[in-house]
Amino acid sequence: MGLFTQSVEVDCTPAGQPLRLRWQGREYTLAAEPVRWYERRKWWAEEPRAPRGHGPGLVDHEIWRVQVRLAGKGPLRTFDLSRHAGSGRWRVIRLHDALREGA
Numbered sequence: 429m430g431l432f433t434q435s436v437e438v439d440c441t442p443a444g445q446p447l448r449l450r451w452q453g454r455e456y457t458l459a460a461e462p463v464r465w466y467e468r469r470k471w472w473a474e475e476p477r478a479p480r481g482h483g484p485g486l487v488d489h490e491i492w493r494v495q496v497r498l499a500g501k502g503p504l505r506t507f508d509l510s511r512h513a514g515s516g517r518w519r520v521i522r523l524h525d526a527l528r529e530g531a
Contacts, residue, residue, distance in 0.1 A: 436509060438518040446494050446509065451520060456496035459504055463493045491521070 437450040445464075448457045466488040492509045508522035 433510075433519045433521050436507075436518050436520045438509065438511075446492055449494070449496065449507070449509070449518075451507075454498055456498055456505070456507075457500040458494055459497045459500075460495040462495075465491050467491055 434451070438446050439448045441447050446458060446462050448455060450456075468488055490511045490513065492511070493506065494509060495504050495506050497504060506524035507520055508524075510519045510521045511517070512519070
């Protein structure tokens with residue numbers, strides 16, 4: 429599994445669930461139900477102070493694990509994505525072995 433951070437474009441359902449993504453010039457379509465969880469971040473090391481009333485996204489990262497196929501075809505690939513609460517921007521933070529084998 430590779431761990432890093434890189435920008436990715438994500439189209440979501442009206443409920444905010446990932447539906448398809450564009451990464452490194454390729455479009456991937458979800459092939460399975462995505463899974464969401466939260467991971468604690470070291471906010472004290474990343475933020476000079478915690479602004480009053482700015483709780484969401486300060487302590488936890490929203491993470492989505494998505495299984496996708498390139499243009500709806502090909503092998504199943506797994507990405508872990510993080511969505512920044514303030515900006516709504518998405519980042520690829522983990523690539524699982526199946527992706528690295530085919531990329």
